[in-house]
Amino acid sequence: MNIIFHIDVNNAFLSWTSVYLLKYENYELDIRTIPSVIAGDPKKRHGIVLATSYPAKKYGIRTPESLYSAKNKCKDLQVYKPNYAFYKEMSDKLYNYYLTITPDVERYSIDECFLDLTNTSYLYDDVLYLAYKIKDYIKNEYGFTVNIGIANNKLCAKMAGDFSKPDKVHTLFDNEIKSKMWPLKVEDLLYVGASSSKELHRLGINTIGDLANYDPNKLKKYFKNRAYDMIKLANGLDDSKVISTNGKNKCISLSKTLEYDTRDLNILKKEVLHMCEEIGLKLRNENLYASCIAITIKTDLFKAYSHQKKILNQTNDTMELYKNALELLEVVVSNNAIRNIGVRVSDLVNYKNSQMSLFDSNTKQDDVWKIIDNINNKYNNTKIMPAIFYKDDNNK
DNA sequence: TCTGGGGTCCTAGGACCC
């Protein structure tokens, strides 16, 4: 029998900012105790609520709603900006702490990990006791609380972690699925989102138990092959493994909501070049090459489009990425005003198809990037970048 | 001065090959 822990930080961004303010800015007020949220800048059209305190939740404020709407619900709402560098630091600290408990740790998001204790639980006589010890250690050592879900697979561990918050340990072992999970609303089931739950309710499937016992052949008419997966999930069945994939993503993407909608190709090109810079740097730092690149956009009407293409000679060269991205950009720019633009690379490999380098100057170019990257990695603010930026800066 | 940003996975349909 497998033993899986799911550990997530309660209101992660808000808790972490609170810890930061108390520790480094000598705040006397713990923002977790007042109606507060973490949100971006509405003037830059980043006004989305990213995390909420429990007092803010009492006003019905939820992520990710607009800051505008959140403020309408609570006039005294206190708003704090996200501090991603500190969040990353906290996330790494937690991850390294988990590794002292078991080597089998999967980072599921910035504030969530799965721990596989199947092969290590013999070291700990009582897993429930261990969970309480972990939870209390984190609270005392770092100053924020977590929820821990314990189960026989990842799905149930994650479901258990959501039962009631904060600062709680819950179990959802195989023999508890009917009593603890089946009464829940069907939309509470992992991977059943807004679109599916709407359809399920229409079919009279309101609880996870309803779904678990529904005729798969009937459900197939509405959900195709996904019907079988959904019924499996509702029965608490999940054989996915805890995989230590630290840092190894299948794609890297960057996107940006512009301050104003635009049809101006020059503005979009500049954004795309900037993203190719960042993505190229990330690829080179991890010694990865991209075989596929995409441009994504969102129009002023919130309609999303994307265009992608294979890159025959895998690359992590900024200007190669940019050249490919530009071809896609020309396809994607239509009559729509563009609100959000992004670049995504995928099919990442750690080798380079070097056949073509006999005919071009790739090797020399690689050396140039190494020098540029060393400087950029060292000095965060004064970046070496393609000449187009200098021109732009001078025009300000 | 309403609606962010970074991911994974699946499916349908077209192109192309034999």
Added chain:
DNA sequence: TCTGGGGTCCTAGGACCC
């Protein structure tokens, strides 16, 4: 001298997660 069908690769779009 009349157009089947299997397999693979690729793209676009959508659902879902945090």
